Amino acid sequence: MSAELFILILLVITAVGFDFTNGFHDTGNAMATSIATGALKPKTAVALSAVLNLIGGFLSVEVAVTVTTSVLKIQEKSGGLVSGIDAEKAMFIIFAGLIGGILWNLLTWLLGLPSSSSHALFGGLIGAGLAAIGTSGINWDGLIVKVIIPALLSPLIAGAVAAIGTLGIYTLSRKVSADKQDKGFRWGQVATASLVSLAHGTGDAQKTMGVIALALIAHGSLSDAQIEAHGLPVWIIILCAGAIALGTYIGGWRIIRTLGKGLVEIDGPQGMAAQASAAAIILTSSNLGMALSTTHVATGSIIGTGVGKPGSTVRWGVAGRMAAGWLITLPCAAAGGAISFYIGHLIGGAAGAIVIFLALVALASYIYYRAQQQKVGADNVNADWDDSTKHSGSAGTTSGKKSKVPTA
Numbered sequence: 001m002s003a004e005l006f007i008l009i010l011l012v013i014t015a016v017g018f019d020f021t022n023g024f025h026d027t028g029n030a031m032a033t034s035i036a037t038g039a040l041k042p043k044t045a046v047a048l049s050a051v052l053n054l055i056g057g058f059l060s061v062e063v064a065v066t067v068t069t070s071v072l073k074i075q076e077k078s079g080g081l082v083s084g085i086d087a088e089k090a091m092f093i094i095f096a097g098l099i100g101g102i103l104w105n106l107l108t109w110l111l112g113l114p115s116s117s118s119h120a121l122f123g124g125l126i127g128a129g130l131a132a133i134g135t136s137g138i139n140w141d142g143l144i145v146k147v148i149i150p151a152l153l154s155p156l157i158a159g160a161v162a163a164i165g166t167l168g169i170y171t172l173s174r175k176v177s178a179d180k181q182d183k184g185f186r187w188g189q190v191a192t193a194s195l196v197s198l199a200h201g202t203g204d205a206q207k208t209m210g211v212i213a214l215a216l217i218a219h220g221s222l223s224d225a226q227i228e229a230h231g232l233p234v235w236i237i238i239l240c241a242g243a244i245a246l247g248t249y250i251g252g253w254r255i256i257r258t259l260g261k262g263l264v265e266i267d268g269p270q271g272m273a274a275q276a277s278a279a280a281i282i283l284t285s286s287n288l289g290m291a292l293s294t295t296h297v298a299t300g301s302i303i304g305t306g307v308g309k310p311g312s313t314v315r316w317g318v319a320g321r322m323a324a325g326w327l328i329t330l331p332c333a334a335a336g337g338a339i340s341f342y343i344g345h346l347i348g349g350a351a352g353a354i355v356i357f358l359a360l361v362a363l364a365s366y367i368y369y370r371a372q373q374q375k376v377g378a379d380n381v382n383a384d385w386d387d388s389t390k391h392s393g394s395a396g397t398t399s400g401k402k403s404k405v406p407t408a
Contacts, residue, residue, distance in 0.1 A: 023247020036260030056201020057241025100124025100336030127334030155300030162304030185268030
């Protein structure tokens with residue numbers, strides 16, 4: 001087996017690993033509000049979300065095309081690699097970018113911070129591209145139009161839509177009995193949460209599909225012409241859709257807790273409004289090929305419901321910490337991607353790929369170990385939020401017992 005093929009295999013394995021972390025990192029985007037309001041039981045919610053993420057991965061490839069063309073500039077218009085880059089170097093760029101994205105996903109999951117998996121991936125790729133090629137290796141126009149501008153606008157638009165929707169729902173339903181409201185909004189939340197899960201699979205699974213396709217193009221196993229003529233290879237779609245669905249089923253309980261309990265105390269009408277606005281925006285952006293962050297959209301929607309409900313309180317301190325996390329996601333993931341590229345490329349060949357892959361496994365294992373010291377799961381994900389403690393709060397669990405769980 002050649003060194004290039006070995007690197008490609010490790011790269012694909014790592015890409016599937018990123019897709020898996022994307023799944024459990026972003027489960028809360030779809031299901032946090034339904035779990036928080038009791039519309040769905042926690043394990044039922046993540047199982048439903050997993051199935052719909054799987055289906056969503058097969059619905060479109062517009063975002064996958066965006067990833068292959070709008071972040072890195074390692075291809076000529078003819079389809080070949082740019083001057084000064086061979087197949088091994090190009091694959092190391094992608095490989096290192098994935099490592100930077102995974103590590104940031106895992107770190108923010110440990111902290112219960114709903115950061116963007118999409119921006120972690122793009123940040124990792126940008127950092128590796130800068131380390132390998134310099135500023136000429138980044139498609140700045142595509143990055144600004146397809147990533148940066150949507151990142152800035154999407155939470156504001158989602159928040160505004162959710163606020164208006166929430167106010168409208170409360171106005172229209174104020175004369176409806178409480179029992180009928182509970183039943184109606186419970187089913188409404190199930191429907192809208194399902195739509196968000198479908199939208200998440202449609203958008204986020206494609207990002208990893210695009211990365212794998214880019215790696216195959218760099219290796220010479222796939223070409224732009226083949227993609228245009230026949231679409232992405234079916235095995236890529238199945239692999240990525242399956243990985244994100246499995247990650248979703250695992251359940252990113254730490255982040256589900258932050259979104260469901262940390263920002264706003266959500267009730268049924270708010271949950272339905274947040275999910276409906278998030279689904280509409282995510283599906284629209286996916287159709288336009290914009291690599292939108294579902295985390296930004298979901299968070300903006302949840303905050304919007306707090307603004308839109310009369311008398312509701314938004315925990316702006318928690319929202320501020322999340323916004324700070326969003327701002328540092330791209331540069332931190334970029335640093336991880338750049339360091340990984342320097343190490344891997346310095347050693348070179350299969351040995352360099354093995355070293356950075358083992359480093360990823362070791363760091364991921366340590367983060368997982370730390371997470372088990374203060375475990376959040378289906379049994380305590382709805383424990384009361386305590387603002388007096390920043391990273392762990394004393395709160396009653398859903399069974400009425402006292403427990404300490406991370407709150408950020």
